[in-house]
Amino acid sequence: MSLTQAARRTTEPARKPPERSASSTPAGPSGTNSRLLALRWLALRAVALVVLLAVWHLVVVAEVWPRVLVPSPGDVWHAFVQASTTHDGVRGYSGHLLIEHLGVSLRRIGVGTGYAVLVGVPLGLVIGVVKPVAVVLEPAVTFLRTLPPLAYLSLLVIWFGIDESPKIWLLVIAALPPVAAATAAAVRTVPGDLVEAARSLGGGPLTLLLAVRLPAALPEILTGIRIAVGVAYTSVVAAETINGVPGIGGMIRDAQRYNQTDLVIAGIIAIGISGIALDAALRGVERAAVPWRGRT
């Protein structure tokens, strides 16, 4: 049964558990077929990318807009290389290579999301199972979720200064609501029949929460974490608007101040690509951590 399925109390109609057979695994001609198809979609993507770059290049060559505003793909590549190497005794941009800027931001995202998970999962569990807590805290979580990070950045700067802590706080505040909300929703929809089975085996309330509801909710919790990482990603540039160097957001911010549009674009692309890679990695983690998803 799927985990999102509402608890079903009665025992009919008979749902036959899926019998596994060798033919259910893709193999042989159909396997190579689907691989070929996947390859074709990949090729389509590559073509689309090339077309985009070509149009971009043509627009720049035609000088539709001044070059300072719209640099060519070559300019962006150049800015990327400059920011990624040591040249004329200057290390990258503002003394840090682009990859180092990115690394610092990723670390902030990791730490911020980490705290958000540490607080958000227990918070979501409590919200999910204790009604009075839900009544009080659920609107608070929703309130927090709707706030744009830039709105509370000023407050965080007043409270925590301009060093590392306001940035981490901002990311925690941004990443916490999705984790807590996903956890709360997930523990609420844990199939009642699994809880009942555990209860019939002698599980007390704490065991039911930690050994049944929590693992049963794990797929949705992991999805919540993945969303939280995405939110932290989109918030990191906001977090780094003040004293953000090193940091990819700080780098973009500084480049903007000096009208280095090519570097701004290079930075944006770096964020985007690393975001896609991270999301793919998290999906991999999800699959590995909850291999039962969609199988029962």
Add this chain to the structure above:
Amino acid sequence: MPRSDTATEDRRQPVIALDAVTVRYGTKRAPVTAVRDVQLTVAEGEFVVLVGPSGCGKTTLLRTVAGFERVAAGTVDVRERVGVVFQQPRLFPWRTVGGNIAFALARRGVPRPERAARVAELLERVGLPGTAGRRVWELSGGQQQRVAIARALATEPRVLLMDEPFAALDALTRERLQEEVRALAAASGTTVLFVTHSAEEAVLLGSRVLVMAAEPGRIVAELPVDLPREPPLAGHGLRGTPEFAALRQRLTETMRGVPEEVSEGVEAAPVP
């Protein structure tokens, strides 16, 4: 018909005693009486089968004995530790086969180092040796139900409640599991309360069969099953005997006759 041994069973200690039990679902304003005024006594070591058409309150009654339902009236007295096997295996997919059984052992306070050996032993008992490390979704429906039985047995219940545990299985697997459950219960002296809608299964397994009728759910007839169960006729060997056929026939007729006789206006329940 054969001499009933109800008299001897009555002398044994009752492990389940329901007195005038009524269970209702729904709201106060629109209540649905699932079970009304049920009297049920099960003595130690009995294999009692509840049989009846779907919707007649069998599951409700079993869940009441398990303590999952609150009664609207009457008293429920269950003396011994119960284990429950549901129609669906209800295994925890995040745990391995062995992990599911170890969960039950942990609840019984079996120390961690002893669990692996106990898991292996229980899996052996349900005919699944060496599967402790398997993921539950790799097993067939019948194998999953065996694991569910092993998990229920892990708590060492003195009473086993089973709610149509084999209804979702294919005929061959069902026959094998029926035989095994009967043998397991006989060997360990475990009391069993077994729910089914099949007259065949009821006669095959039960030492006493209680027939239920719907609207409201209640017990309308009792049929002692006194069949020879010595080795040559144990399990499915029984099926070929005229005694078995006669008893099954009688039960089917009772089940068929019940709805019209007892509560007029109720449409005849389908009998499988």
